[in-house]
Amino acid sequence: MLSRRNLIAAVAFVAAVCGAHLTFAQDKSIVVASTTSTQDSGLFEYLLPLYKQKTGVTVKVIAQGTGQALDTGRRGDADVVFVHAKSAELKFLAEGHGVKRYPVMYNDFVLIGPKSDPAGIKGMKDVGKAFRTIKDKQASFISRGDRSGTNIAELQLWKNSGIDIDKDRGPWYKSIGQGMGAALNTAGAINAYVLSDRGTWINFKNKGDLQILVEGDKRMFNQYGVVLVNPEKHPNVKKDLGQQFIDYLISPEGQNDIANYKINGEQLFYPNANDAGA
Amino acid sequence: MTMRAPASDLPIIFVEAGILVGELTILEKISLLIGPGTPTVLIGPNGSGKTTLLRAAMGMIPVTRGRVTWGGREASPPTRRAILLQRPVMLRRSAAGNVRYALGAAGVPRAEHEQRTADLLALVGLEGLQRRPARRLSGGEQQRLALARALARDPAVLFLDEPTASLDPYATKAIEDVVRVITARGVKVVMSTHDLGQAKRIGGEIVLLHRGRLVETGQATEFFANPSTQEAKKFIAGELLV
Amino acid sequence: MPGNVSALHLVLTGDPALYAIVRLSLIVSLSAVLFAALIGVPLGALIALTRFRGREVVIVVLNALMGLPPVVVGLAVFLSLSRSGPLGPWGLLFTPQAMVIAQTILVAPIIAALTRQTIEDLWVEYQDELAAMNVGPARRVMTLIWDARFSLVTALLAGFGRAAAEVGAIIIVGGNIDGFTRTMTTAIALETSKGDLPLAIGLGMVLIFIIILINALAWGARRAGERYAG
Numbered sequence: 001m002l003s004r005r006n007l008i009a010a011v012a013f014v015a016a017v018c019g020a021h022l023t024f025a026q027d028k029s030i031v032v033a034s035t036t037s038t039q040d041s042g043l044f045e046y047l048l049p050l051y052k053q054k055t056g057v058t059v060k061v062i063a064q065g066t067g068q069a070l071d072t073g074r075r076g077d078a079d080v081v082f083v084h085a086k087s088a089e090l091k092f093l094a095e096g097h098g099v100k101r102y103p104v105m106y107n108d109f110v111l112i113g114p115k116s117d118p119a120g121i122k123g124m125k126d127v128g129k130a131f132r133t134i135k136d137k138q139a140s141f142i143s144r145g146d147r148s149g150t151n152i153a154e155l156q157l158w159k160n161s162g163i164d165i166d167k168d169r170g171p172w173y174k175s176i177g178q179g180m181g182a183a184l185n186t187a188g189a190i191n192a193y194v195l196s197d198r199g200t201w202i203n204f205k206n207k208g209d210l211q212i213l214v215e216g217d218k219r220m221f222n223q224y225g226v227v228l229v230n231p232e233k234h235p236n237v238k239k240d241l242g243q244q245f246i247d248y249l250i251s252p253e254g255q256n257d258i259a260n261y262k263i264n265g266e267q268l269f270y271p272n273a274n275d276a277g278a
Numbered sequence: 279m280t281m282r283a284p285a286s287d288l289p290i291i292f293v294e295a296g297i298l299v300g301e302l303t304i305l306e307k308i309s310l311l312i313g314p315g316t317p318t319v320l321i322g323p324n325g326s327g328k329t330t331l332l333r334a335a336m337g338m339i340p341v342t343r344g345r346v347t348w349g350g351r352e353a354s355p356p357t358r359r360a361i362l363l364q365r366p367v368m369l370r371r372s373a374a375g376n377v378r379y380a381l382g383a384a385g386v387p388r389a390e391h392e393q394r395t396a397d398l399l400a401l402v403g404l405e406g407l408q409r410r411p412a413r414r415l416s417g418g419e420q421q422r423l424a425l426a427r428a429l430a431r432d433p434a435v436l437f438l439d440e441p442t443a444s445l446d447p448y449a450t451k452a453i454e455d456v457v458r459v460i461t462a463r464g465v466k467v468v469m470s471t472h473d474l475g476q477a478k479r480i481g482g483e484i485v486l487l488h489r490g491r492l493v494e495t496g497q498a499t500e501f502f503a504n505p506s507t508q509e510a511k512k513f514i515a516g517e518l519l520v
Numbered sequence: 521m522p523g524n525v526s527a528l529h530l531v532l533t534g535d536p537a538l539y540a541i542v543r544l545s546l547i548v549s550l551s552a553v554l555f556a557a558l559i560g561v562p563l564g565a566l567i568a569l570t571r572f573r574g575r576e577v578v579i580v581v582l583n584a585l586m587g588l589p590p591v592v593v594g595l596a597v598f599l600s601l602s603r604s605g606p607l608g609p610w611g612l613l614f615t616p617q618a619m620v621i622a623q624t625i626l627v628a629p630i631i632a633a634l635t636r637q638t639i640e641d642l643w644v645e646y647q648d649e650l651a652a653m654n655v656g657p658a659r660r661v662m663t664l665i666w667d668a669r670f671s672l673v674t675a676l677l678a679g680f681g682r683a684a685a686e687v688g689a690i691i692i693v694g695g696n697i698d699g700f701t702r703t704m705t706t707a708i709a710l711e712t713s714k715g716d717l718p719l720a721i722g723l724g725m726v727l728i729f730i731i732i733l734i735n736a737l738a739w740g741a742r743r744a745g746e747r748y749a750g
Contacts, residue, residue, distance in 0.1 A: 017554055020547050021617060031614060040714050045698065062614060062695040076603035077613050181713030206715030236603055236611065338651060356654050367649045370667045379663070383653040431653070 029058040030241045033070070033078035036179035037150055038224070039063035041199030041268055046261050051248060057241055065179065067147025073097055073227070076234030079242040082249075084149035084197075084224040098227035099239075103278035104249050105258050105269040106223045107198045109153055111214035112184065114191040121193075127217040128161035135163055138172040140192035142183050145175030153222060154195045160219060184210065197222055199268040223278050224269070226250075249273070287348040287359055287435055288466055289313040290335050296343035297330055304330045305490045308344070312435075316482035317457065317467035319498070321474065323519050326487040328470035329364060332437045335468060336361045357384075360433035364440050366424035368412035373404055373423050376412050380430035398426040401459070403452055418449025425456060436460065438469035442476065454479060474514065478502060486510050488519050527722020537699075542730065545703040548616055548690065549683035552623030553631075553676055560628045560679075561672065564635025565661050568643060579636065585629035590622075594689030597622040601693065614695040619703070622689040627679035634675035642668045670742050677738055684731055704730075 038044065039061060048059045062072060066083040070092050073081040081098070083089060092098050111130055113121070119139040121130040134141055144151040158165040165173070176186055180200040187194040188208040196204075201212070226246050231239040248254040255271035262268065272278050290312040297305040305327045312318050312335065320328045333339045334346060337356050348354035369376050377395045386394060399405055402422040407415065412423060421441060428436060438457075442450040457467055457480060471477055477484055481498035486509070494501070494510045505511045513519050530538040567578060599605050601613040601621075612618045642664050650660055665672065687705035694701030696710060704727040711720040 014554065017547075017551050021551070021620075036713070048698075058699075060614065060695075060697045060700055062697060075605075076608070179713050181715055184715060185712070204715040205719075206717055234603060236608075336652070361652045363648055363652055367645055369646070369649070369663075380653055383655050383659065427653070 028056060028241060029060055030079040030238050030245060031060050031062060031077070032080045032082055032245070033062050033064065033068075033072040034082040035066050035069055035084060035149055036063045036181070037084070037148065037197045037200045038082065040179065040181050040203060041197070042203045042263070043199065043258075043261055043269065047257060050257055051245070055244065055248070057244065059245060063179075065144070065146035065148030066150075066152065070097075073229045076229065076236060078229060079238045080226060080228055080245055082224065082226045084222055085152045086223055086225060088147075088149075088152060089225045089227060092227060097230055097233060099230050101225045101227050102246060102250050102273060103275055104224045104226050104273055105255075105271045106221060106278065107269050108215065109150065109195055109220040109222050110198050110201055110212045111193065111220075112187060112196050112201065112210050113193040113213040114187075115209045115211055116191065117213060118191070119193065122213045124214050125217065127157060127214055127219055130214045131157055131161040131163065134193055135161075135168060135172075138170060140190055141173050142187045142192045142194040143173060143175045144180065144183050145177045146179070148179070149222070150180060150195060150197055153220075157195070157219060202263045202266055202268055223272075225278075285349060285351070285354075286314075287354055289349070290435070291347050292331075292334075292341075292344065293347075294344035295334065295341040295346055297327075297334060297339065298342045303490055305334070305341075308492050310485065310492060310495070312466070312468055314466050317461055317469060317480050318483045318485060319477045319481040320468070320470040320485045320487060321472075321477050321513070322487035322493075323513075325489075327490040328487055329439050330490075331487065332361065332439050332468065332470060335435075336437050358432070358434040359437070360428035360431040360435075361437040362421075362424050362428045362439060362441055364443070366420065366427075368415070368420055368423065371412060372409045373399065373412050373415065373419075374408040376423055377426050377430055380427040384431040386430070394430065398429055399423075401429065402426045402456055418445045418452070421445060421449065422452060422456075425453065429460065433465060435466045435468065438467065440470050440472060443472060450476070474502075486513060488513075527719055527726060531726060538726075540699065541702055541704055541707050542726070544616060544701070545684065545705070545727070546730070548619045548703060549623060549680055551620045552627050552683045553680045555620065555624045556627035556631050556679055557676055559624070560631030560675075561635050561665065563628075564632040564637075565639045565665055567632075568636045568639035569657075569661060569664070579633075582629055582633045582636065586633050588626055588629065589688070590626055590686040591688035591692065593625050594622055594692035597625065597689065597693045613693065614697060614701060616694070616701055618693040619690040619701060622693045623683045623686070626686065626689060627683050630679045630682060631675050634678060635672060638668045638671040638675065639664050670745065673738060673742060677735060680734065681731065684727070684734075 044061050048061070052058055062069070062078065064072065066085045066088055069081055069083050070088055072078045073092065074097050081092070089101050093101055111121070111127060119134045119137040121133050124130045143154055155165065174192070176183060180196055181204065183194050184196060184200070184204050185206060186192070188206060188210050191209070226249055228239060228242045228246055229237045231237040250273035255273055258269050258271045259267060292308045292310040295305065295308045296303065308331065320331060322328055330339065334341055336359055337348070337354065338361070345352065369379055371379065374395050377398050378391050381391050381394055399408060402425050404419060404422055404426065407419065412420065415423060425441065442453050445453070454476065457469070461467055469480065478498060483495060484498050484501040485495045486493040488509055494505060494507045501510070502514060505514055509519055567575070567582070597618065598613065600607045601610065601618050602608055603613070612621070646664065650663065655663065685705065687709055690703060691706045691709060694706065696702050696706040702710070704723060708720045708723045708727070711723065
């Protein structure tokens, strides 16, 4: 059994396995920590091949909740963070983990609910009123509960409606700690309300009985920002390639590419890199 | 068979040897000389210590009292000894594979394996069954294969523990024939048996054990014609020795 | 078209993205089984054949480790491989190599525990004969492993099943990056969260089919081996 022939075969096999791993090596690449909502909207599947074609740089996206994505940046495991929670991004900068924040694009949030609309909020123009109604009627509401940009926006809306959600929550408020897709699936399964970003909603394939019930309120505005992770704190950050990606996103060309991303003719994201206050 | 190594294991001498396992005395005050020549046959009831004595003579278990010497030496590596255990276990290989394994374990160079395997299988009458998985051989065939395995070690002394206990007469004859052949070639055979007829056919020297003690020894014809001790007389007459 | 059909369509038209995902799944899981076997088989054999203080405790712990929660292993590996972790300088986080590491940790106890049991059982059978043939310790181990090889293959398949089916560890350490660390299971998780349930189910069926195929190949190899056993 320990013949030379068997030994050579075994070594060749192990070498083949290791060789297979070598095919995974690539040249120019960066790691971008972004959010599940952005990924679920399909933006990256559209944008990144374009970028690669133009520059030859491979962008590897880790999609997590905004909180997680920023933590990934804090640990130095990503070169760039691309999220949608301005307050959290500014905190990230204040801590010294990021170099500079650039606004990139915005979309809006929509309040999704079942066709049967048990709380009767369909068509309301005031999202605060809608939230208050949901709470008063104790209608089932799904919260992402994952420190994502959407989650932060949701909590902000409760606050804006004059509700202290930590105090006033009850069994009707279900915090699931997962991404947007999972939240929409859950809402559809139990006929509940959920706040979603429009991008994910348009791309979502399991809508079932769910529909948009409240939209358009200015407070449902959702701004995306991009930040280069600070190479002084994390020397392994690929700062040139990372900055190149950021420059692309805010360039007229990149902004145009973003605007051209449509599903069924509907535009998902509105570029606004030149809006200094965004 | 090849030339024997200069340092012979024979005679194997037990001097007041005893083996205790825990509180149990398995062998007691065994003084015995196993010398070259015709086979030595151990007889005696179950539990009399035949298996233990064989294993001790093989060197597989140490004596707790007294001593055993091989050719005058207190310790001797078992390179020229081999044993066929009471219930031999077939390795999960073919018949030829089992023999080749034994050859390899005995340090025989690979180049000689094929020829030696063929010779050994022919010796025990298993020529056609080279490639049969050993576990699928019949009881008699497995016993013969185990014998071939033991002989692969080219032993000067071969121990056999009740080799034909569960075999039909045809298979029994096959084994006994091999014993005769190798004895003629100069291998010393030490075997235990339940079958007094076999003892008469094969022996050589007869050694009667009872309750771990050596009761009587003698040349086969003398022993069976004129046993000295009471126990030997009763045993030969077919009575149960308790 | 509905997801299950579209999944089948992807398979039949040889969609490169799907094949890349399948290829990655197989490379990661098979590599993990290989490395886990290199660790687990000798370890299991060693425990089976040696006696030492605390041996029973080791065996109980080894058996218990078969049930290591994948997500816990994933988290531990993630923290180790993170740039701010002890093995940060290796830069392995979010790579297929990290996934192999995590799955090797999951699979090695399974292979070790099953090897131990198999070798110990065979040792009980072979002990006397190998002693009678004066076989030394090194050769003893190799004989047992070789003669038990078919049962050991079953242990490897159990390990492969565990690796191919899990998602908790590899999604954390791999990051489910499109084109790099997206395997069948993580792709299914993603499509589920995007709401494309029929596609997720379709991919699931492809995964199950592949696992059955691997098992069938192993079974065939075993039968062929048995026929030529010698």
